[in-house]
Amino acid sequence: MGSGTELGRETIVAIITLYKEGYKCKDIATRVGIGVCQVQKWIKKFRDGGGEDIPTPKPRSGRPRKIQNRTSKVIKRQLDKNPTLTARKLKENNPALLQDVSVRCISDHLLKDLQYRSCCAKVLPLLSAKNVWDRIAFSKKYKDWTLEDWEQVLWSDESTFVVSSGCRSKRVRRPKGSDPNDPRYTAKVVKHAPSVMVWGCFAFGGVGNLVFFEKNECKSAQLFRVIV
Known part of the structure; x- marks a missing residue:
């Protein structure tokens, strides 16, 4: 608890009660959960007041908190x-x-x-109930495999990449009153940008070569076996 934080009535009562019972400032601070300086401060106020009445905190200056x-x-x-x-x-x-x-x-x-910062949500794949059960079944099926078993496995995947430069983040400076459709102040986009599919794999011994497929080319299991 910071030095500028005002203690509640119950905390102050607990400090004075423990002080009367003979506890040291360090022990009181540990039991109450505050700093030793705070304990010493309220014990001094208690002594200065005659050692009879429990001291009360003075009202804080400034505008009260809007959110209690x-x-x-x-x-x-x-x-x-x-x-x-x-x-x-x-x-x-x-x-x-x-x-x-x-x-x-x-x-x-x-x-x-509250220390709740705003941030972008992490993107994760949407899993259906079937996806979840399939993953569990996969884990149970191969949970007892040895290193030698996994050395025989080839992992592969493919992904499609759009061959076009993005322009969403492009910014321009144009004078007030100018035409926003002026070619100098616009960014060109392609409605149906060309794309390419890339296939790759890796195994225990390392990674394989990347394979690029032509548009509309059949990516069958037989083709994968030829590539491997």
């Missing part, structure tokens, strides 16, 4: 259930809790306080 702990827990619970929620959507879904909170404030709270 209860609201923060609600936001975190909703994000854990649906990570695609945006700050704007959270505000729309919780009008009673966030009606006086700006979208920017919610966004800052997500990043700085």
